[in-house]
Amino acid sequence: MEIAYDEHGLVPCVIQDWRTGEVLTLAYANAEAVARTVETGELHLWSRSRQELWHKGATSGNIQKVHALRVDCDNDALLALVEPAGPACHTGARTCFFTGDLQPPAPHEVLPALERVLAQRQAERPEGSYTVQLLDDPVLTGAKVREEAEEVTRAAREETDDRVDNEAADVLYHLLVLLHGRGRTLADVEAILDARSR
Secondary structure: OOOOOOOOOOEEEEEEEOOOOOEEEEEEEOHHHHHHHHHHOEOEEEEOOOOEEEEOOOOOOOOEEEEEEEEOOOOOOEEEEEEEOOOOOOOOOOOOOOOOOOOOOOHHHHHHHHHHHHHHHHHHOOOOOHHHHHHHOHHHHHHHHHHHHHHHHHHHHHOOHHHHHHHHHHHHHHHHHHHHHOOOOHHHHHHHHHHHOO
16 A cells, blocks of 8 residues: 655544444554554554554553555545444544534434434433333334335325435334344444445
């Protein structure tokens, strides 16, 4: 992999969540960091403030397993596609980009955010939660997926585009709950679709 490092021997590295596409942070790497990343499969960077090699997550435990390193068209920027073991930001936030124009969320952020809410409901089990009720009753969840699938097909035949969109959203929500109830995620399904498209 040919990389054009700057005059300080660094290259900017955009770190992106492998599963969701969310940008987690922007950092810098030098040749040693890139070599250690390739060698270990875990993200290594160069800390400009400490002037030292930085194994992401070595202290916090929030390591980032690297699935792919990509170089841009000018060879002067990297994209690291990672599977984070925890928050990417030193503040404890999932991503370093948590200020600015957050609403509306980008389309690719919606389903990952919903999956995080489902996981939170599963862990915290708030009283009166419809999601918890569904997670506790796989038969009900399956029935709701069938019901919503019938409603979206009827809407596609007979109703407005707005109704189709709303019913499709209901299908996706209930299907994600069904998956989480089985310990599966959207990423598991996406892997199957990816394999089928090859």
